[in-house]
Structure formats: C-alpha cells, structure tokens
Amino acid sequence: MPDFSAFLHSFSFLLSLPTGIFAPMGLDWILRRFAFALKMSLALFCILCLGFALSVPSTRTSFSETKPATQRQTQAVLPVFYLSFQPYALPPAFSKLAAGPHKRELGKLMLRYGQEAAWIAWFNAAIQKAELPNPKTMAQIYERPELARTLSFLPDPLQHLTARQIPWQGYLPRPAFHSCNQFRVWMFGRSIEQKGLIRGDLGFSQSNRLPVIDLVRDAAANTLKFSIPSMLLGFVLGLLLALFAAHRRWPSSPFMLLSILPSFLMGAFVFLVFDWGGTATPASAAHLNLPSFLLAYKLPLIALTLINTAIFAAHHQVWIQAETHQPFFQTALAKGLSPFRALSMHALRAALNLVVAFFVQRLPLLISGTVVIEVMFGVPGFGRLAWLAVLENDQPLVLGCLLLAALFAWASVYLHSVFS
Amino acid sequence: MKTSVLLSRVWLALLFLGLLFSWLLDIQPGRIPNLPNSIPPGSAQALLGTDHLGRNIALGLLHGIPSMLILAIPALLISLFFALTSAFLLARNIIPRLPILNLGLGLVSGLILLASLPWLPVFPFWLLLSLAGLFFAACCIPLPGPSLSLFLPTLIRMLQLILLSIPGMLLLFSINPNSYMELIFLLGGTSWVALGQFSERSMIDFFRSTEFENVRSLGIPMFRILHRHLFRRLLQTLRPQLAWLLAGFIVIEGSLGYLGVGLPSQHWGWGQMLRLGLLHSNLWWCWLFPSFCILFTVLSVFVLLQAGRKSGELSTHNGS
Numbered sequence: 001m002p003d004f005s006a007f008l009h010s011f012s013f014l015l016s017l018p019t020g021i022f023a024p025m026g027l028d029w030i031l032r033r034f035a036f037a038l039k040m041s042l043a044l045f046c047i048l049c050l051g052f053a054l055s056v057p058s059t060r061t062s063f064s065e066t067k068p069a070t071q072r073q074t075q076a077v078l079p080v081f082y083l084s085f086q087p088y089a090l091p092p093a094f095s096k097l098a099a100g101p102h103k104r105e106l107g108k109l110m111l112r113y114g115q116e117a118a119w120i121a122w123f124n125a126a127i128q129k130a131e132l133p134n135p136k137t138m139a140q141i142y143e144r145p146e147l148a149r150t151l152s153f154l155p156d157p158l159q160h161l162t163a164r165q166i167p168w169q170g171y172l173p174r175p176a177f178h179s180c181n182q183f184r185v186w187m188f189g190r191s192i193e194q195k196g197l198i199r200g201d202l203g204f205s206q207s208n209r210l211p212v213i214d215l216v217r218d219a220a221a222n223t224l225k226f227s228i229p230s231m232l233l234g235f236v237l238g239l240l241l242a243l244f245a246a247h248r249r250w251p252s253s254p255f256m257l258l259s260i261l262p263s264f265l266m267g268a269f270v271f272l273v274f275d276w277g278g279t280a281t282p283a284s285a286a287h288l289n290l291p292s293f294l295l296a297y298k299l300p301l302i303a304l305t306l307i308n309t310a311i312f313a314a315h316h317q318v319w320i321q322a323e324t325h326q327p328f329f330q331t332a333l334a335k336g337l338s339p340f341r342a343l344s345m346h347a348l349r350a351a352l353n354l355v356v357a358f359f360v361q362r363l364p365l366l367i368s369g370t371v372v373i374e375v376m377f378g379v380p381g382f383g384r385l386a387w388l389a390v391l392e393n394d395q396p397l398v399l400g401c402l403l404l405a406a407l408f409a410w411a412s413v414y415l416h417s418v419f420s
Numbered sequence: 421m422k423t424s425v426l427l428s429r430v431w432l433a434l435l436f437l438g439l440l441f442s443w444l445l446d447i448q449p450g451r452i453p454n455l456p457n458s459i460p461p462g463s464a465q466a467l468l469g470t471d472h473l474g475r476n477i478a479l480g481l482l483h484g485i486p487s488m489l490i491l492a493i494p495a496l497l498i499s500l501f502f503a504l505t506s507a508f509l510l511a512r513n514i515i516p517r518l519p520i521l522n523l524g525l526g527l528v529s530g531l532i533l534l535a536s537l538p539w540l541p542v543f544p545f546w547l548l549l550s551l552a553g554l555f556f557a558a559c560c561i562p563l564p565g566p567s568l569s570l571f572l573p574t575l576i577r578m579l580q581l582i583l584l585s586i587p588g589m590l591l592l593f594s595i596n597p598n599s600y601m602e603l604i605f606l607l608g609g610t611s612w613v614a615l616g617q618f619s620e621r622s623m624i625d626f627f628r629s630t631e632f633e634n635v636r637s638l639g640i641p642m643f644r645i646l647h648r649h650l651f652r653r654l655l656q657t658l659r660p661q662l663a664w665l666l667a668g669f670i671v672i673e674g675s676l677g678y679l680g681v682g683l684p685s686q687h688w689g690w691g692q693m694l695r696l697g698l699l700h701s702n703l704w705w706c707w708l709f710p711s712f713c714i715l716f717t718v719l720s721v722f723v724l725l726q727a728g729r730k731s732g733e734l735s736t737h738n739g740s
Contacts, residue, residue: 043581054594262671264678368587390593390681402590410585
C-alpha cells in the first residue's frame with residue numbers, strides 16, 4: 001500500500017484548520033480504507049472482465065459459421081469492449097463488423113488499398129446479398145491486385161479501388177471508443193430480455209432451457225445446506241482435537257497427512273464404510289427441509305465433516321502449540337493452572353486471530369469446495385451442477401457457476417483481510 | 421532413518437521405475453487384448469487382475485504414472501518460477517538495482533505471459549505483446565519516485581488478489597483445456613500466490629538480516645549472494661510449501677480424472693481408474709489399487725519433503 005502519511009498529515013492539517021473535526025489519524029484511516037476498497041473494486045472488475053472474456057461469443061464461433069440472426073442474438077456484431085486500438089487507416093465503422101476471417105481479410109485489403117468507406121459498403125452489401133467471397137479469395141486479392149480485375153463478382157468501383165496502394169497508414173495506431181459494446185450489454189443489459197449481470201441475468205442454460213441464475217441459486221442453496229453444518233462441525237471438532245493433541249503433545253503430522261488426502265478418497269472411504277444398506281438418495285431435494293435433507297445426504301455430510309476436521313485440527317494444533325512456548329503460557333502453568341485450562345484459556349485465546357482468519361479464508365469452499373463430494377454422492381448442489389454443465393458443454397451455466405463462486409471468494413478475501 | 425521416510429523413498433523409486441517402464445514399453449491400457457473380464461488379482465495373466473472390460477489393472481497403473489508426473493512436476497516448476505519472480509519484484513525495493521537480473525526476469529516473464537495467455541482471444545496478440553513489453557520495461561527501468569515505483573508491486577498484488585478470488589477447479593471447468601501444455605500453464609499460473617507471499621516474506625527477512633549486510637560489506641557480488649545465500653535458504657524454507665503444492669497438483673490430477681473433465685482426451689490416470697472401479701464396487705481390486713497408489717504417492721511426497729525440511733533446519737542450526 002502506498003504510504004500517504006506525509007501527504008495526509010499536511011492535507012488533514014489544512015482541513016482541520018477551519019473545523020477541527022478532521023483528526024490526522026482519522027482521515028488517514030478513512031483514506032486507507034478507501035484505497036483498500038478501491039483495490040478490491042478493481043479486483044472485482046478484473047474478475048468480471050475475466051468472466052466476460054471467457055463468455056465472448058465471437059471467440060467460440062467464427063463469423064462465417066454463424067447466421068446474421070445468431071450474430072445479432074449473441075451480440076457478436078458489436079465491438080468487444082469500450083476501448084479498442086486499430087490501425088489509423090481503418091475507420092470506426094470497421095470495428096462494428098463481426099470478428100472472423102472475413103473481417104481480417106477485409107482489414108488487410110483496406111490497409112493496402114485505402115477508400116475504406118467503399119470497402120465497407122461493398123462488404124455490407126455482399127453480406128446482405130449473401131455474395132461474400134471466400135476469405136481465401138480475399139487473401140488472393142490482397143496478394144495479387146490484378147486478380148480483382150478478372151473476378152466477375154467484384155463490382156466495377158472495387159476494381160478501380162485496387163489500383164492504388166497506401167501501405168504506410170496501416171502502421172499508425174488509433175484508439176477508438178465504443179459506447180455500445182458486448183461488455184456493456186453483458187454487464188448492464190440492453191432490453192427487457194437482456195437485463196445484464198448487474199441485475200442478475202447470467203443468460204439461459206443451453207441444456208436445461210432455464211435461466212442460469214435460478215439454477216445456480218437453487219443448487220447453491222442445496223450445497224450450503226450441508227456444507228455449512230459440515231464446516232461448523234469440522235471447526236468445532238478440529239479445535240477440540242487440536243487442544244487435545246496439544247495437551248498430549250502429539251506431533252502434528254498425522255492431522256497434516258489426513259488433511260492432504262484427496263476428497264474422493266475420503267468420499268470412497270465413507271462410501272465403503274458407512275453405506276451398509278445401500279442408501280438411496282432422493283432424485284430431487286426441492287421438497288426437503290433441512291433435517292430431512294441432512295438425513296437424506298448424511299454420507300456427503302460425514303465425508304465433508306471428516307475432511308474439514310482434519311484440516312482445522314492440523315492448522316489449529318500448530319498455532320496453539322506455537323503459543324505454548326510463549327512466556328505468558330509458562331507463567332499460567334507456574335500459577336497452578338491445569339495444562340488443558342491454560343491451553344484453552346490462554347494459548348487458544350492468543351491464537352484466536354489466526355484461527356478466525358483461517359476460518360474466514362476457508363469460507364469460499366462452502367460453495368466451490370464440494371464438487372467431488374457432490375458428484376460422488378449425487379447431491380444436487382452447486383459443484384454437481386457445474387460438473388454436469390461441463391459434461392453437457394453448457395458454457396453459460398459453467399460461467400454462471402464460476403462467477404458466483406468468484407464473487408463469493410472475493411467477499412471472503414475482503415473479510416479475511418479485515419480480520420487479519 | 422525413520423521408517424516412514426524409508427518407505428516414501430522406496431515408493432517414489434518404484435514410481436520412477438514405473439515411469440521408465442511405461443516409456444520404454446509404450447504401455448497403453450487399451451492395447452492389451454484377449455484377456456477375460458474381471459480376473460481377480462494373483463493370476464498369471466494379470467498380476468493385479470483385470471477390470472470389467474478385461475483391461476489389465478497393473479498396466480493401467482503403470483500408464484497412469486507419466487500422466488501424473490508430466491502434469492504435476494512442470495506445474496510445480498512454473499509455480500515456483502512465478503512465486504520467486506513475484507517475490508523478488510516485490511522485495512527488490514529494499515536492495516540495489518540489478519539491471520541484468522531484472523532484464524532476464526522481465527524477458528522470461530514476458531515470454532511466459534505471451535505463451536500462457538493466447539487462450540484469451542478477446543485481447544489481440546499485439547495487446548499481449550504490449551503487456552509483456554510493459555512488464556519487461558517495469559522490470560528493467562529504474563522508476564523515479566515512490567509513486568511510480570509502486571506501480572509494479574501494486575500490479576502484482578492485484579494479480580494475487582484476483583487469483584485468490586477465482587476457484588481453481590471451476591476455472592479449469594470453464595476453460596476446459598485441450599492439451600497438457602494448457603493445463604500445466606493453467607495449474608502453474610494460478611497456484612503460485614501462497615508460495616509467492618511466503619517467498620516474499622523470506623526474501624525481505626533476508627535482505628534486512630545482518631547476514632546480508634555482512635556479505636555486502638565483504639564486497640561479494642550480488643549474484644553470488646543471491647545464489648549462495650538467498651536461494652539456498654529459500655529452497656530450504658520453501659520445502660513444506662512445495663510439498664503442499666506438489667501434493668495438491670497430484671490431488672487435482674486425480675480429482676479431474678475422477679470427475680472425467682478438464683483433462684485432455686488422451687489422458688488416462690489413476691483417478692479415472694478409481695471412478696470406474698467404484699462403479700463396479702464388487703470388483704474390489706479395481707478401486708483398491710488406484711486408491712492405494714494415489715494415497716501412497718501423496719503421503720510419500722509430503723513425508724519426504726517434510727523430512728527434508730527438518731534435516732535442513734537441523735543442518736542450519738548446527739552450522740550456525
């Protein structure tokens with residue numbers, strides 16, 4: 001973080017002269033918080049940009065493979081972002097053309113032969129009449145101008161256009177601003193049907209024919225129904241185990257080893273040990289209340305609780321044992337406190353900051369850390385939804401899941417930085 | 421020597437032997453014909469049995485070794501490179517400028533950036549080139565004043581913040597890499613943050629230590645200080661972190677194989693064998709042997725690197 005202290009001191013001194021209410025430390029604190037919030041907002045913007053970059057339709061299909069109606073529907077005819085850089089010779093109208101091999105070849109032709117407006121008019125007319133030549137043919141015209149005069153489909157003015165060349169202009173860059181672009185439509189929407197991400201519109205799932213936001217919301221609710229109890233149970237059990245292990249001076253390696261076990265191995269262990277009668281899981285969890293849900297999906301709950309317990313116990317034990325070497329702990333023992341009481345009252349209290357920060361750090365895993373367990377036990381949750389979306393190549397649904405998980409993680413990082 | 425360390429060494433030696441055999445014999449599990457389905461282990465035809473399609477379990481396990489190592493070790497090296505580079509760039513404000521080292525770092529980082537980001541086709545190639553150039557310039561040019569010199573650390577911290585906020589598994593799902601190279605760069609390029617933060621703290625501690633002041637006052641060149649003092653010490657302190665990361669990559673490879681997504685189509689690993697084995701749980705050998713392989717590999721890596729850290733601490737303590 002930049003050190004604003006000297007600047008702030010003089011600035012706040014000036015401010016405090018008339019009113020006396022801007023204490024230097026107070027303003028410094030406010031500005032630091034503001035800078036931190038600004039940094040987090042920038043990170044959020046970058047995350048949204050990444051989500052958008054992965055969802056841009058023009059990157060998935062080339063121009064020649066999609067119909068104009070599809071291009072309009074997927075916003076492929078719009079420029080990608082507010083700002084773009086293009087060679088000076090290309091006019092702003094060029095950026096409104098859909099990306100693809102045709103556009104690339106057209107740009108090269110315009111850079112070589114100039115008269116851009118005529119080229120674009122010819123291009124649009126050719127699209128309307130469905131007479132657009134092959135990109136390879138356009139590339140040949142670029143290489144051999146005399147070919148343009150022999151091809152019958154080229155209009156007369158165009159044959160004259162290829163007579164002169166202006167190659168040097170192509171090397172001058174020019175920024176272009178686009179008020180209506182794909183990012184804006186994706187983020188803020190354009191119509192009643194397209195509300196934009198800011199109003200919760202993540203598009204339609206291709207496989208389920210339902211709004212992505214509805215699917216993700218229901219699945220996340222199901223995930224949270226068993227991930228929150230397992231996280232809380234794991235935290236409490238892990239803390240108790242860590243205290244007990246620190247009291248007995250056990251090495252931390254066994255918990256560490258358990259904590260790095262793959263979740264699918266832990267799931268397989270639970271599946272083979274606890275699933276005696278072949279527990280049948282319900283096909284839908286929509287009608288189940290919380291106790292019924294937990295009863296129906298007890299196996300994933302057990303597996304996730306075991307994983308969380310091992311992870312929390314491993315970390316808590318290390319931190320609590322580190323505090324036992326401090327003088328205050330020795331003093332507490334010397335005063336006659338029992339070791340367990342000294343551990344729980346003093347060592348744990350001293351390590352509490354790290355304990356809470358670690359708990360907050362693991363909060364994003366409530367949503368995104370249960371993929372394998374959900375797939376393994378058939379829980380209709382968030383991770384399984386993302387997995388099914390990948391298998392069915394449902395890109396809007398995958399990106400919806402990614403964005404929601406990323407926003408959740410972003411909030412957790414913010415909280416973690418506040419706590420730590 | 422402790423038994424666990426000995427066992428870990430034996431297991432890893434077996435893995436590397438298996439890797440050699442797998443490469444020399446060009447083992448493909450699908451190419452073993454005419455074996456009966458579901459043979460239990462111990463038979464002469466298939467030592468560890470066959471699965472429900474008649475595929476040899478032992479050969480499948482051998483074939484899974486290169487898939488795992490090809491993914492985990494390069495990804496670990498890329499993570500280490502990113503972590504050390506970011507840590508050095510963040511910690512370098514407190515040491516004298518090193519133009520040649522900065523030049524090299526900038527060049528290599530720019531090339532890696534260029535190689536790893538073409539899957540974002542929204543940005544044209546020249547923009548990536550400009551970004552790499554900017555990064556390169558920021559590394560090389562001594563920036564005047566505190567505000568400008570804060571640009572690069574702010575950029576790196578922002579990148580760390582973004583990478584911390586994106587769940588790795590879901591990012592892999594979204595990108596769905598088609599080749600090992602993409603997957604390796606994705607894994608390595610998104611997993612270095614914790615390692616980088618740890619390295620940065622260690623580097624700052626070293627640059628502020630009396631040891632650094634002493635060797636500087638003796639007139640030892642900066643390269644030699646970095647090579648003989650800083651990086652040796654760093655590799656010792658980074659061992660547990662590297663153990664976590666390597667074990668994490670092995671787990672991720674197994675998890676992706678288990679889920680059947682996010683891996684190239686030619687991939688065949690222990691995770692896939694475990695998934696198919698659990699579908700036919702009455703054939704216990706189909707899920708038991710892959711489970712043991714994954715378990716032993718993860719535990720061996722962890723035990724060995726932990727043991728290395730302890731011995732390193734001991735030798736440093738004795739040496740001092």
